Amino acid sequence: MTGMARGFTGCAVDNGGAATTTESSAGRIQASTAELPEPFTLPFRVPAVLKPVRQDDTTDYYEITQRVADAEIIPGATTEIWGYNGTFPGPTIVSERGRQVVVRHRNELPVPTVVHLHGGVTAPEHDGFPTDLVVPSGWDATRDEGKGAHEGHTPGSGSPAEVTEVERDYVYPLDQPAATLWYHDHRMDFTGPQVWRGLAGFHIHHDAEEEALGLPTGDRDVPLMIADRTFAGDGSMPYPALDPALRDQPGVTDEFHSGVLGDCILVNGVPWPVMEVAAVRYRFRILNASNARRYRLRLDDGPSFVQVGSDAGLLDAPATHDELDVAQAERFDVVIDFSDHSVGDEITMVNEHGDNSTEMVMRFVVTREEEDDSRVPDRLVDLERLSTDDVKVEREFVFERTSEDGTMMWTVNGEPWSPDSVAARTVHATVERWRFRAKNVEHPIHVHLSPFQIIERDGNEPGPFDRGWKDTVNLGNGGRADVLVRFDGFRGKYVFHCHNLEHEDMMMMGNFEVV
Ligand code: C2O
Ligand code: CU
Numbered sequence: 001m002t003g004m005a006r007g008f009t010g011c012a013v014d015n016g017g018a019a020t021t022t023e024s025s026a027g028r029i030q031a032s033t034a035e036l037p038e039p040f041t042l043p044f045r046v047p048a049v050l051k052p053v054r055q056d057d058t059t060d061y062y063e064i065t066q067r068v069a070d071a072e073i074i075p076g077a078t079t080e081i082w083g084y085n086g087t088f089p090g091p092t093i094v095s096e097r098g099r100q101v102v103v104r105h106r107n108e109l110p111v112p113t114v115v116h117l118h119g120g121v122t123a124p125e126h127d128g129f130p131t132d133l134v135v136p137s138g139w140d141a142t143r144d145e146g147k148g149a150h151e152g153h154t155p156g157s158g159s160p161a162e163v164t165e166v167e168r169d170y171v172y173p174l175d176q177p178a179a180t181l182w183y184h185d186h187r188m189d190f191t192g193p194q195v196w197r198g199l200a201g202f203h204i205h206h207d208a209e210e211e212a213l214g215l216p217t218g219d220r221d222v223p224l225m226i227a228d229r230t231f232a233g234d235g236s237m238p239y240p241a242l243d244p245a246l247r248d249q250p251g252v253t254d255e256f257h258s259g260v261l262g263d264c265i266l267v268n269g270v271p272w273p274v275m276e277v278a279a280v281r282y283r284f285r286i287l288n289a290s291n292a293r294r295y296r297l298r299l300d301d302g303p304s305f306v307q308v309g310s311d312a313g314l315l316d317a318p319a320t321h322d323e324l325d326v327a328q329a330e331r332f333d334v335v336i337d338f339s340d341h342s343v344g345d346e347i348t349m350v351n352e353h354g355d356n357s358t359e360m361v362m363r364f365v366v367t368r369e370e371e372d373d374s375r376v377p378d379r380l381v382d383l384e385r386l387s388t389d390d391v392k393v394e395r396e397f398v399f400e401r402t403s404e405d406g407t408m409m410w411t412v413n414g415e416p417w418s419p420d421s422v423a424a425r426t427v428h429a430t431v432e433r434w435r436f437r438a439k440n441v442e443h444p445i446h447v448h449l450s451p452f453q454i455i456e457r458d459g460n461e462p463g464p465f466d467r468g469w470k471d472t473v474n475l476g477n478g479g480r481a482d483v484l485v486r487f488d489g490f491r492g493k494y495v496f497h498c499h500n501l502e503h504e505d506m507m508m509m510g511n512f513e514v515v
Contacts, residue, residue: 024353026441026477026500027259027292030238034074034231036264037271040348040363042075044275045268046222047202050091059100062093066199067108073269077235081198082109088269089225089289090183090201097207101172107134111246112163112187113194117172117203118329118446119181119312119471124492126170127448130188130509131419134168175489177313177381177469178210180223180285180331188419189250192260192291192501193239198269200225200289209381210314216283216335216374225269226326226361227289228262237262252502257408258441259292259502265351267362274363280372281337283308288326291501294442294474295351297324297361302347303340306376309333310468312451316383318376323352325465327444327474329499332465335376341366383468386453386484390431395424399475399498399508400439410498410508422493423510429488436483438475443503445481446472448494449514452485472499487514 023029052060069086073079084090084105095101107113112135116128125132185191185199202223215221232238240256243249252260264271288295299305307319311331324332341347349361402411409416412423426432434452436445451469454462458480465474466481473481497509 023261023293023355023358024296024442025259025261025292025294026443027261027502028256029261029263030230030240030256032231032263033233034077034235036231036357037075039272039357039360040274042270042273044273044362045270047087047089047092047225047268050085050093059102060095062101062103063106064090064103065106065108066113068110071269073266073271074231074235077231079231079235079237081237082194083198084201088198088200090199092202092204092223093183095172095174095203095205097174097176097178097205099174101174103170103172104167105134105170106167107136109136111136111190111194112139113199114186115170115183116186116448117170117181117183119179119331119451120172120174120203121176121449121489122172123490124494126172127494128186129419129493130186130191130495133163133187135163135165137166174205176205178207179205179309179311179313180287180333181205182225182287182289182331184289189505190246192252192505193241193246195289195501196229196237196239196260196291200227202285202287204285213377213380214373214375215308216281220280220374221283221285223285223287224267224362225287225289226295227266228293228358229264229266230262231264250505256502257506259500261293263357265354265358265361272360272362274365276367277338277364278368278370279338279341279343279366280370281335281339281374281376283333283335286324286326286332286334288328288330290328292328293358294328294353294444295326295361296353297326298322298350298352299336300348300350302364303337305332305334305336307332307334307467308376308380311471312469314381315468316381317379319464319467321464325474327472327499328501329444329446329472330474338364338366339372343368386431386486388433388455388484391433391484392430393426394433394435396435396437397423397510398437398439399443399445408506410503410506412508412510415510416507417497417509419511421511422513424512426487426512426514428491428514429486431484431486434483434485435480436473436475437480438477440477442475442477442479443498443500443508444472444474445496446499447485447496449490450485450487452483454481454483456482487512491515
Protein backbone atom coordinates (compact mmCIF):
# COMPACT_ATOMS: atom_id res chain seq x y z
CA MET A 1 0.00 0.00 0.00
CA THR A 2 3.04 2.28 -0.03
CA GLY A 3 2.29 5.54 -1.69
CA MET A 4 -1.35 4.67 -1.91
CA ALA A 5 -2.32 8.15 -0.90
CA ARG A 6 0.08 9.78 -3.27
CA GLY A 7 -1.45 12.42 -5.45
CA PHE A 8 -4.78 11.33 -4.08
CA THR A 9 -7.53 13.62 -5.25
CA GLY A 10 -10.26 11.03 -5.30
CA CYS A 11 -13.40 12.28 -3.79
CA ALA A 12 -13.60 16.05 -3.79
CA VAL A 13 -17.18 16.55 -4.84
CA ASP A 14 -17.74 19.93 -6.33
CA ASN A 15 -21.11 21.35 -5.39
CA GLY A 16 -20.36 24.64 -6.99
CA GLY A 17 -17.27 26.16 -5.46
CA ALA A 18 -17.72 27.39 -1.95
CA ALA A 19 -20.29 24.85 -0.93
CA THR A 20 -18.00 21.92 -1.55
CA THR A 21 -18.72 19.02 0.73
CA THR A 22 -16.76 15.85 0.67
CA GLU A 23 -16.53 12.83 2.92
CA SER A 24 -19.31 14.35 5.05
CA SER A 25 -17.16 17.35 5.82
CA ALA A 26 -17.46 20.83 4.44
CA GLY A 27 -14.27 21.45 2.57
CA ARG A 28 -11.96 20.35 -0.16
CA ILE A 29 -9.10 17.91 -0.05
CA GLN A 30 -5.62 19.22 -0.59
CA ALA A 31 -3.81 16.23 -1.97
CA SER A 32 -0.39 15.26 -0.67
CA THR A 33 2.40 15.09 -3.21
CA ALA A 34 4.77 13.52 -0.68
CA GLU A 35 4.98 9.79 -0.57
CA LEU A 36 2.97 9.05 2.53
CA PRO A 37 3.99 6.18 4.79
CA GLU A 38 2.18 2.91 4.67
CA PRO A 39 -0.61 2.98 7.26
CA PHE A 40 -0.06 1.15 10.54
CA THR A 41 3.71 1.02 10.29
CA LEU A 42 4.72 3.91 12.56
CA PRO A 43 4.72 3.57 16.34
CA PHE A 44 2.04 5.33 18.35
CA ARG A 45 3.15 7.89 20.87
CA VAL A 46 1.60 10.24 23.36
CA PRO A 47 2.63 13.87 23.78
CA ALA A 48 4.99 14.53 26.69
CA VAL A 49 3.42 15.74 29.93
CA LEU A 50 4.70 19.18 30.84
CA LYS A 51 6.33 19.71 34.24
CA PRO A 52 5.57 22.84 36.20
CA VAL A 53 8.47 25.26 36.55
CA ARG A 54 7.31 25.95 40.09
CA GLN A 55 4.44 25.35 42.46
CA ASP A 56 3.09 27.14 45.48
CA ASP A 57 0.18 26.51 47.84
CA THR A 58 -2.49 27.26 45.28
CA THR A 59 -0.95 27.26 41.83
CA ASP A 60 1.12 25.28 39.34
CA TYR A 61 3.17 27.46 37.01
CA TYR A 62 4.11 26.37 33.51
CA GLU A 63 6.09 27.91 30.69
CA ILE A 64 5.60 27.26 27.01
CA THR A 65 7.55 28.74 24.12
CA GLN A 66 5.78 28.87 20.79
CA ARG A 67 8.40 28.37 18.14
CA VAL A 68 9.26 27.13 14.69
CA ALA A 69 10.73 23.64 14.75
CA ASP A 70 11.61 20.77 12.48
CA ALA A 71 9.70 17.55 12.97
CA GLU A 72 9.97 14.16 11.31
CA ILE A 73 6.36 13.22 10.63
CA ILE A 74 6.88 11.45 7.32
CA PRO A 75 9.88 9.13 7.83
CA GLY A 76 12.95 10.58 6.18
CA ALA A 77 11.37 13.99 5.55
CA THR A 78 11.60 17.19 7.52
CA THR A 79 8.43 19.12 8.25
CA GLU A 80 8.54 22.65 9.55
CA ILE A 81 5.94 23.05 12.26
CA TRP A 82 4.86 25.81 14.60
CA GLY A 83 4.70 24.17 17.96
CA TYR A 84 4.14 24.77 21.62
CA ASN A 85 7.67 24.08 22.89
CA GLY A 86 8.40 23.17 19.29
CA THR A 87 6.27 20.01 19.27
CA PHE A 88 3.07 18.97 17.52
CA PRO A 89 0.93 18.18 19.41
CA GLY A 90 2.12 20.52 22.13
CA PRO A 91 2.97 19.15 25.56
CA THR A 92 0.06 17.93 27.68
CA ILE A 93 -0.78 19.89 30.79
CA VAL A 94 -2.31 17.82 33.58
CA SER A 95 -4.24 19.58 36.32
CA GLU A 96 -6.27 18.72 39.37
CA ARG A 97 -9.40 20.51 40.52
CA GLY A 98 -8.60 22.76 43.45
CA ARG A 99 -5.33 23.98 42.03
CA GLN A 100 -4.99 26.91 39.71
CA VAL A 101 -2.76 26.75 36.64
CA VAL A 102 -0.80 29.66 35.22
CA VAL A 103 0.83 29.20 31.83
CA ARG A 104 3.36 31.73 30.64
CA HIS A 105 3.32 31.62 26.86
CA ARG A 106 6.26 33.10 25.03
CA ASN A 107 5.78 33.85 21.35
CA GLU A 108 8.92 33.28 19.29
CA LEU A 109 6.95 32.74 16.09
CA PRO A 110 7.08 35.32 13.30
CA VAL A 111 3.44 36.38 13.77
CA PRO A 112 1.00 37.20 16.61
CA THR A 113 -0.70 34.38 18.48
CA VAL A 114 -3.44 33.98 21.11
CA VAL A 115 -4.01 30.92 23.27
CA HIS A 116 -7.48 29.60 24.08
CA LEU A 117 -8.02 26.83 26.60
CA HIS A 118 -10.95 25.12 24.91
CA GLY A 119 -13.42 23.96 27.56
CA GLY A 120 -11.83 26.00 30.31
CA VAL A 121 -14.00 28.17 32.54
CA THR A 122 -11.71 31.14 32.34
CA ALA A 123 -11.88 34.89 32.97
CA PRO A 124 -12.34 36.88 29.76
CA GLU A 125 -8.89 38.43 29.74
CA HIS A 126 -7.34 34.94 29.88
CA ASP A 127 -9.72 33.21 27.49
CA GLY A 128 -7.92 33.95 24.26
CA PHE A 129 -10.24 36.54 22.76
CA PRO A 130 -9.11 36.61 19.10
CA THR A 131 -7.67 40.12 19.26
CA ASP A 132 -5.83 39.67 22.57
CA LEU A 133 -2.65 39.13 20.68
CA VAL A 134 0.75 38.22 21.97
CA VAL A 135 2.92 39.83 19.33
CA PRO A 136 6.47 38.74 18.58
CA SER A 137 9.41 40.94 19.36
CA GLY A 138 9.77 43.67 16.75
CA TRP A 139 6.16 43.39 15.55
CA ASP A 140 4.46 46.71 15.03
CA ALA A 141 1.70 46.30 17.58
CA THR A 142 -0.07 49.51 16.64
CA ARG A 143 -1.27 47.88 13.44
CA ASP A 144 -3.22 45.36 15.47
CA GLU A 145 -4.50 47.68 18.14
CA GLY A 146 -6.69 49.63 15.78
CA LYS A 147 -8.55 46.63 14.44
CA GLY A 148 -9.00 44.94 17.76
CA ALA A 149 -11.59 44.51 20.43
CA HIS A 150 -10.42 47.63 22.11
CA GLU A 151 -11.65 50.12 19.65
CA GLY A 152 -14.64 51.59 21.36
CA HIS A 153 -14.01 49.30 24.26
CA THR A 154 -15.67 50.46 27.44
CA PRO A 155 -13.32 50.13 30.37
CA GLY A 156 -14.81 47.98 33.08
CA SER A 157 -17.23 46.20 30.78
CA GLY A 158 -15.21 43.07 31.22
CA SER A 159 -14.05 43.10 27.65
CA PRO A 160 -10.71 41.50 27.05
CA ALA A 161 -7.48 43.34 27.58
CA GLU A 162 -4.68 44.55 25.42
CA VAL A 163 -2.09 43.37 22.98
CA THR A 164 0.99 42.18 24.84
CA GLU A 165 4.53 41.85 23.59
CA VAL A 166 6.27 38.48 23.46
CA GLU A 167 4.89 37.01 26.68
CA ARG A 168 1.63 36.61 28.45
CA ASP A 169 0.53 34.75 31.56
CA TYR A 170 -2.73 32.88 31.14
CA VAL A 171 -4.47 32.19 34.44
CA TYR A 172 -6.74 29.14 34.61
CA PRO A 173 -8.67 28.69 37.87
CA LEU A 174 -9.96 25.30 36.66
CA ASP A 175 -12.66 25.20 39.29
CA GLN A 176 -14.59 22.77 37.13
CA PRO A 177 -15.16 19.03 36.84
CA ALA A 178 -12.64 16.59 35.41
CA ALA A 179 -12.62 16.79 31.62
CA THR A 180 -10.51 16.57 28.50
CA LEU A 181 -9.65 20.13 27.57
CA TRP A 182 -7.30 21.30 24.87
CA TYR A 183 -5.47 24.46 24.05
CA HIS A 184 -4.92 25.93 20.63
CA ASP A 185 -4.24 29.13 18.77
CA HIS A 186 -7.12 31.58 18.32
CA ARG A 187 -5.64 34.51 16.42
CA MET A 188 -8.21 36.63 14.62
CA ASP A 189 -8.38 35.71 10.91
CA PHE A 190 -5.51 33.21 11.13
CA THR A 191 -6.59 30.43 13.48
CA GLY A 192 -6.93 27.89 10.64
CA PRO A 193 -3.37 28.15 9.30
CA GLN A 194 -1.82 28.47 12.76
CA VAL A 195 -3.50 25.37 14.14
CA TRP A 196 -2.70 23.55 10.88
CA ARG A 197 0.98 24.31 11.45
CA GLY A 198 0.78 22.63 14.82
CA LEU A 199 -0.48 24.95 17.56
CA ALA A 200 -2.68 22.53 19.52
CA GLY A 201 -2.19 20.48 22.67
CA PHE A 202 -4.08 18.61 25.40
CA HIS A 203 -4.96 19.82 28.84
CA ILE A 204 -6.26 16.95 30.97
CA HIS A 205 -8.13 17.94 34.08
CA HIS A 206 -8.83 15.57 36.97
CA ASP A 207 -10.87 15.66 40.14
CA ALA A 208 -11.40 13.42 43.15
CA GLU A 209 -14.80 12.19 41.98
CA GLU A 210 -13.32 10.90 38.76
CA GLU A 211 -10.37 9.32 40.51
CA ALA A 212 -12.69 7.36 42.81
CA LEU A 213 -14.46 5.66 39.88
CA GLY A 214 -11.74 3.18 39.07
CA LEU A 215 -11.52 3.98 35.35
CA PRO A 216 -8.25 3.01 33.63
CA THR A 217 -5.42 5.34 34.64
CA GLY A 218 -1.72 5.94 34.08
CA ASP A 219 -0.44 4.37 30.85
CA ARG A 220 -4.00 3.23 30.19
CA ASP A 221 -5.44 6.74 30.13
CA VAL A 222 -4.44 7.83 26.66
CA PRO A 223 -5.12 11.03 24.71
CA LEU A 224 -5.78 10.67 20.97
CA MET A 225 -5.56 13.86 18.96
CA ILE A 226 -6.89 13.12 15.50
CA ALA A 227 -6.08 15.62 12.77
CA ASP A 228 -5.74 15.45 9.01
CA ARG A 229 -2.88 17.12 7.18
CA THR A 230 -1.37 17.34 3.72
CA PHE A 231 2.31 16.82 2.95
CA ALA A 232 4.16 18.23 -0.02
CA GLY A 233 7.10 16.50 -1.65
CA ASP A 234 9.56 18.54 0.43
CA GLY A 235 7.92 17.41 3.67
CA SER A 236 6.13 20.70 4.32
CA MET A 237 2.47 20.92 5.32
CA PRO A 238 1.03 23.29 2.72
CA TYR A 239 -2.00 25.43 3.54
CA PRO A 240 -3.80 27.46 0.88
CA ALA A 241 -3.47 30.80 2.67
CA LEU A 242 -3.76 33.93 0.54
CA ASP A 243 -0.80 35.32 2.45
CA PRO A 244 1.57 32.40 3.13
CA ALA A 245 3.48 34.55 5.65
CA LEU A 246 0.22 34.97 7.62
CA ARG A 247 1.03 38.61 8.19
CA ASP A 248 -1.53 40.74 6.42
CA GLN A 249 -4.19 39.26 4.24
CA PRO A 250 -6.40 36.64 5.89
CA GLY A 251 -8.26 33.90 4.10
CA VAL A 252 -7.71 30.98 1.81
CA THR A 253 -7.93 30.58 -1.94
CA ASP A 254 -11.48 30.35 -3.27
CA GLU A 255 -11.73 26.63 -3.67
CA PHE A 256 -10.97 26.10 0.04
CA HIS A 257 -13.56 28.52 1.42
CA SER A 258 -15.57 25.65 2.85
CA GLY A 259 -12.63 24.11 4.64
CA VAL A 260 -9.18 22.63 4.24
CA LEU A 261 -9.03 18.85 4.34
CA GLY A 262 -5.89 16.74 4.32
CA ASP A 263 -5.45 13.21 3.04
CA CYS A 264 -3.10 12.01 5.76
CA ILE A 265 -4.63 11.17 9.14
CA LEU A 266 -2.40 11.89 12.12
CA VAL A 267 -2.99 10.62 15.62
CA ASN A 268 -0.89 12.55 18.13
CA GLY A 269 1.11 13.81 15.17
CA VAL A 270 1.89 10.36 13.71
CA PRO A 271 0.39 9.18 10.40
CA TRP A 272 -1.88 6.14 10.96
CA PRO A 273 0.08 4.86 13.98
CA VAL A 274 0.01 1.41 15.48
CA MET A 275 -0.37 1.09 19.23
CA GLU A 276 0.63 -2.00 21.14
CA VAL A 277 -1.89 -2.75 23.85
CA ALA A 278 -2.45 -5.35 26.55
CA ALA A 279 -5.71 -7.31 26.52
CA VAL A 280 -7.23 -4.97 29.10
CA ARG A 281 -9.38 -1.85 29.36
CA TYR A 282 -8.02 1.49 28.21
CA ARG A 283 -9.45 4.94 28.50
CA PHE A 284 -9.01 7.04 25.36
CA ARG A 285 -9.64 10.75 25.22
CA ILE A 286 -10.56 11.27 21.59
CA LEU A 287 -10.21 14.81 20.29
CA ASN A 288 -10.88 15.87 16.73
CA ALA A 289 -8.36 18.69 16.25
CA SER A 290 -8.86 18.86 12.48
CA ASN A 291 -9.61 22.16 10.79
CA ALA A 292 -12.57 20.95 8.76
CA ARG A 293 -12.75 17.17 8.83
CA ARG A 294 -15.41 15.19 10.67
CA TYR A 295 -15.03 11.52 11.50
CA ARG A 296 -17.28 8.55 12.05
CA LEU A 297 -15.06 6.21 14.02
CA ARG A 298 -15.53 2.47 14.31
CA LEU A 299 -13.33 -0.36 15.53
CA ASP A 300 -13.03 -2.91 12.77
CA ASP A 301 -13.33 -6.40 14.27
CA GLY A 302 -13.17 -4.77 17.61
CA PRO A 303 -15.14 -3.89 20.68
CA SER A 304 -17.59 -1.01 21.03
CA PHE A 305 -16.73 2.36 22.44
CA VAL A 306 -18.02 2.80 25.97
CA GLN A 307 -18.40 6.53 26.33
CA VAL A 308 -17.76 7.81 29.84
CA GLY A 309 -17.30 11.50 29.14
CA SER A 310 -18.28 14.28 26.74
CA ASP A 311 -16.62 17.62 26.01
CA ALA A 312 -16.94 19.12 29.45
CA GLY A 313 -16.82 16.17 31.82
CA LEU A 314 -18.01 12.71 32.76
CA LEU A 315 -21.46 11.38 31.90
CA ASP A 316 -23.95 10.25 34.52
CA ALA A 317 -23.78 6.73 33.11
CA PRO A 318 -21.71 5.01 30.42
CA ALA A 319 -23.11 4.87 26.87
CA THR A 320 -22.13 2.22 24.36
CA HIS A 321 -21.57 3.13 20.71
CA ASP A 322 -20.55 1.00 17.76
CA GLU A 323 -19.74 4.16 15.88
CA LEU A 324 -18.70 7.55 17.13
CA ASP A 325 -19.38 10.76 15.22
CA VAL A 326 -16.72 13.29 16.14
CA ALA A 327 -16.88 16.81 14.76
CA GLN A 328 -14.10 19.34 15.01
CA ALA A 329 -13.19 20.25 18.61
CA GLU A 330 -15.47 17.63 20.16
CA ARG A 331 -14.06 15.27 22.75
CA PHE A 332 -15.28 11.78 23.45
CA ASP A 333 -13.89 10.12 26.54
CA VAL A 334 -14.26 6.39 25.92
CA VAL A 335 -13.21 3.07 27.38
CA ILE A 336 -12.20 0.34 24.96
CA ASP A 337 -12.03 -3.13 26.44
CA PHE A 338 -9.56 -5.38 24.61
CA SER A 339 -10.01 -8.28 27.04
CA ASP A 340 -11.97 -10.42 24.56
CA HIS A 341 -8.97 -10.32 22.25
CA SER A 342 -5.97 -12.57 22.13
CA VAL A 343 -2.34 -11.76 21.70
CA GLY A 344 -1.71 -11.10 18.03
CA ASP A 345 -5.13 -9.63 17.28
CA GLU A 346 -5.24 -6.42 15.29
CA ILE A 347 -8.06 -3.94 15.73
CA THR A 348 -8.24 -1.04 13.30
CA MET A 349 -9.90 2.27 14.04
CA VAL A 350 -11.55 3.32 10.80
CA ASN A 351 -13.30 6.48 9.67
CA GLU A 352 -16.55 5.60 7.95
CA HIS A 353 -16.79 9.10 6.53
CA GLY A 354 -13.43 8.72 4.83
CA ASP A 355 -12.34 7.46 1.47
CA ASN A 356 -9.13 5.60 0.68
CA SER A 357 -6.38 7.09 2.82
CA THR A 358 -8.80 8.93 5.08
CA GLU A 359 -10.74 5.78 5.80
CA MET A 360 -8.00 4.66 8.17
CA VAL A 361 -7.12 6.23 11.49
CA MET A 362 -4.93 3.96 13.60
CA ARG A 363 -4.46 0.34 14.65
CA PHE A 364 -4.24 -1.47 17.96
CA VAL A 365 -2.23 -4.68 18.22
CA VAL A 366 -2.69 -6.85 21.27
CA THR A 367 0.79 -7.86 22.34
CA ARG A 368 0.33 -9.15 25.89
CA GLU A 369 -1.91 -10.18 28.74
CA GLU A 370 -1.86 -8.09 31.89
CA GLU A 371 -3.74 -7.72 35.13
CA ASP A 372 -6.58 -5.24 35.05
CA ASP A 373 -8.19 -3.82 38.16
CA SER A 374 -9.98 -1.00 36.36
CA ARG A 375 -13.73 -0.89 36.04
CA VAL A 376 -16.50 1.10 34.42
CA PRO A 377 -19.19 1.66 37.05
CA ASP A 378 -22.84 1.76 35.96
CA ARG A 379 -23.18 5.17 37.57
CA LEU A 380 -20.49 7.74 36.95
CA VAL A 381 -21.23 11.21 38.29
CA ASP A 382 -24.32 13.15 39.32
CA LEU A 383 -25.16 15.60 36.59
CA GLU A 384 -27.29 18.60 37.22
CA ARG A 385 -29.95 18.84 34.53
CA LEU A 386 -30.84 22.32 33.35
CA SER A 387 -34.58 22.78 32.98
CA THR A 388 -36.60 24.53 30.30
CA ASP A 389 -38.76 25.85 33.17
CA ASP A 390 -35.91 28.13 34.14
CA VAL A 391 -35.36 29.60 30.69
CA LYS A 392 -35.30 33.39 30.82
CA VAL A 393 -34.35 34.19 27.23
CA GLU A 394 -34.50 32.32 23.94
CA ARG A 395 -32.19 33.17 21.08
CA GLU A 396 -31.62 31.81 17.62
CA PHE A 397 -28.34 31.85 15.73
CA VAL A 398 -28.22 30.89 12.08
CA PHE A 399 -24.83 29.91 10.69
CA GLU A 400 -24.82 30.60 6.99
CA ARG A 401 -22.85 31.78 4.02
CA THR A 402 -23.50 35.26 2.75
CA SER A 403 -21.82 37.43 0.24
CA GLU A 404 -21.24 41.11 0.40
CA ASP A 405 -19.91 43.08 -2.58
CA GLY A 406 -18.90 39.80 -4.15
CA THR A 407 -16.97 38.68 -1.09
CA MET A 408 -18.10 35.38 0.30
CA MET A 409 -18.27 35.19 4.08
CA TRP A 410 -19.48 32.82 6.72
CA THR A 411 -21.75 34.64 9.12
CA VAL A 412 -23.92 34.33 12.21
CA ASN A 413 -27.43 35.73 11.65
CA GLY A 414 -26.07 37.35 8.52
CA GLU A 415 -23.42 39.31 10.40
CA PRO A 416 -19.71 38.85 9.92
CA TRP A 417 -17.79 38.81 13.19
CA SER A 418 -16.52 42.06 14.56
CA PRO A 419 -14.55 42.26 17.80
CA ASP A 420 -16.74 45.12 18.98
CA SER A 421 -20.23 43.83 18.40
CA VAL A 422 -22.34 41.96 20.93
CA ALA A 423 -24.77 39.38 19.56
CA ALA A 424 -26.13 38.41 22.98
CA ARG A 425 -26.06 40.12 26.33
CA THR A 426 -26.84 37.54 28.92
CA VAL A 427 -27.42 37.87 32.63
CA HIS A 428 -24.95 36.02 34.81
CA ALA A 429 -26.22 32.67 36.13
CA THR A 430 -29.55 32.67 34.31
CA VAL A 431 -30.61 29.86 31.98
CA GLU A 432 -31.06 30.61 28.29
CA ARG A 433 -32.22 28.50 25.40
CA TRP A 434 -30.07 28.90 22.32
CA ARG A 435 -31.15 27.48 19.00
CA PHE A 436 -28.40 26.92 16.45
CA ARG A 437 -29.22 26.36 12.82
CA ALA A 438 -26.76 25.40 10.08
CA LYS A 439 -27.17 26.43 6.48
CA ASN A 440 -25.28 25.69 3.26
CA VAL A 441 -23.02 23.07 4.80
CA GLU A 442 -22.50 21.46 8.20
CA HIS A 443 -21.14 23.51 11.06
CA PRO A 444 -19.82 22.48 14.50
CA ILE A 445 -20.75 25.24 16.95
CA HIS A 446 -18.61 26.03 19.97
CA VAL A 447 -19.47 28.34 22.85
CA HIS A 448 -16.77 29.67 25.15
CA LEU A 449 -16.98 29.95 28.96
CA SER A 450 -19.90 27.69 29.84
CA PRO A 451 -20.87 24.23 28.70
CA PHE A 452 -24.42 23.53 27.58
CA GLN A 453 -26.90 20.67 27.45
CA ILE A 454 -28.51 19.67 24.18
CA ILE A 455 -32.25 19.26 24.67
CA GLU A 456 -33.50 18.94 21.11
CA ARG A 457 -32.01 18.07 17.75
CA ASP A 458 -33.88 18.81 14.54
CA GLY A 459 -37.08 19.02 16.58
CA ASN A 460 -36.58 15.57 18.07
CA GLU A 461 -34.88 14.07 21.06
CA PRO A 462 -31.14 14.68 21.27
CA GLY A 463 -28.97 12.22 19.37
CA PRO A 464 -26.68 9.48 20.66
CA PHE A 465 -23.65 11.79 20.75
CA ASP A 466 -25.39 14.67 22.50
CA ARG A 467 -25.20 13.39 26.06
CA GLY A 468 -23.73 15.22 29.00
CA TRP A 469 -22.24 18.68 29.20
CA LYS A 470 -21.03 19.79 25.79
CA ASP A 471 -19.15 22.82 24.53
CA THR A 472 -19.38 21.99 20.84
CA VAL A 473 -22.41 20.74 18.96
CA ASN A 474 -22.16 19.16 15.56
CA LEU A 475 -24.83 20.34 13.10
CA GLY A 476 -25.56 18.73 9.77
CA ASN A 477 -26.37 20.88 6.76
CA GLY A 478 -29.84 22.26 7.48
CA GLY A 479 -29.63 20.89 10.99
CA ARG A 480 -30.75 22.48 14.19
CA ALA A 481 -29.90 22.00 17.84
CA ASP A 482 -31.49 23.57 20.89
CA VAL A 483 -29.32 23.87 23.95
CA LEU A 484 -29.73 25.14 27.47
CA VAL A 485 -26.86 27.22 28.75
CA ARG A 486 -26.16 29.11 31.94
CA PHE A 487 -23.26 31.50 31.93
CA ASP A 488 -21.80 31.60 35.38
CA GLY A 489 -18.31 31.77 36.71
CA PHE A 490 -17.30 35.01 35.05
CA ARG A 491 -18.71 38.16 33.57
CA GLY A 492 -17.37 39.72 30.43
CA LYS A 493 -17.11 39.33 26.70
CA TYR A 494 -16.52 35.99 25.02
CA VAL A 495 -16.91 34.44 21.59
CA PHE A 496 -18.97 31.62 20.15
CA HIS A 497 -18.24 30.36 16.67
CA CYS A 498 -18.13 27.63 14.12
CA HIS A 499 -15.17 25.34 14.77
CA ASN A 500 -14.61 24.66 11.12
CA LEU A 501 -11.52 26.85 11.34
CA GLU A 502 -11.82 28.18 7.81
CA HIS A 503 -15.40 29.28 8.55
CA GLU A 504 -14.26 30.82 11.82
CA ASP A 505 -11.47 32.77 10.12
CA MET A 506 -13.95 33.90 7.50
CA MET A 507 -16.08 35.55 10.21
CA MET A 508 -18.44 32.84 11.42
CA MET A 509 -18.21 34.04 15.00
CA GLY A 510 -20.20 36.17 17.40
CA ASN A 511 -19.61 37.75 20.79
CA PHE A 512 -21.70 37.42 23.88
CA GLU A 513 -21.35 39.43 27.01
CA VAL A 514 -22.20 38.15 30.44
CA VAL A 515 -23.41 41.01 32.62
CU1 C2O B 1 -11.55 25.56 20.23
CU2 C2O B 1 -12.99 29.36 20.21
O1 C2O B 1 -12.19 27.48 20.15
CU1 CU C 1 -19.05 26.32 9.80
